[in-house]
Amino acid sequence: MEQDSIYITSAVVLRNGNIVKDGAVIFQAPEKGAAFLQAAYERVGIDYPRFYKMDLLSKTGTVAADILLKEQTRRSAGLYRPEETGMVLSNRNASIEADVQYLEASKAYPSPALFVYTLPNIVIGEISIRYKFKGENAFFISESFDAGWTHWYVTDLMQRGLLKACICGWIDVIGEQPDACLFLVERGAALTGSSFFTVENLDRIYNKDYGK
């Protein structure tokens, strides 16, 4: 039975100047917004020049995904085909930060490089390009993180055999501040430190208070 269970095998929360992986604070910085993400990019040792071209939402996703996917032995061992890993993300503010930037820039000259980020699902594209994910993906807009919906949707994709692994969760930029909670969800045997993929566990990890 365990072989067919679905687990949260890792989780990353990026919020209020902290980055927390699997319950442990791995990075803290006083900077805000883009400066915080830049500091995290350097400290974590990410080497991905495209990062500099991204809007805040995609930068947030790139940093969170990099930390989430480090040391994931099943994925790095090539256990999944590209088509078997997908992404299901959500947020409240869509791509509003990039939308406003594009609008402002357009008063002088429209910027194609800004325009490409005026959709929230671009962050899924950026992460998928980097890690070569080709599985099902979706980006939903909701008032707040809906653990019930996320659980239902991802479970359906996995039970129908469309995915073996999925990055799901919440990724938003509010007043230039990044707010993300990403889960790596995998079907199969439990890994050390993993927890069952349930609505309660999603809510528990998402709502844990890591301070202001």
Next chain:
Amino acid sequence: MENKQELIHRLKEQIIKQLKLEDKKPEDIGDHDPLFIEGLGLDSIDALELIVLLQQEYNIKLRSAEEGQDVFRSVDTMADYILEHSA
């Protein structure tokens, strides 16, 4: 009017700024290095940004998309095009 070498240096600074190549310095870009694929590794969105750069900074509009393939081959070819089309 600045000479070609001065223009090339300014172009490199403008390309870095416009394309957000924050991990590059002007001296990292060779005058004759290909801008796309194997050189700086620019993509199609970057090509559009280079067109905007020409309009914004030099008031030059490309006559056609095909022309861009020759103009944007390197910083050197961009400089030649600007010098040729500047009033």
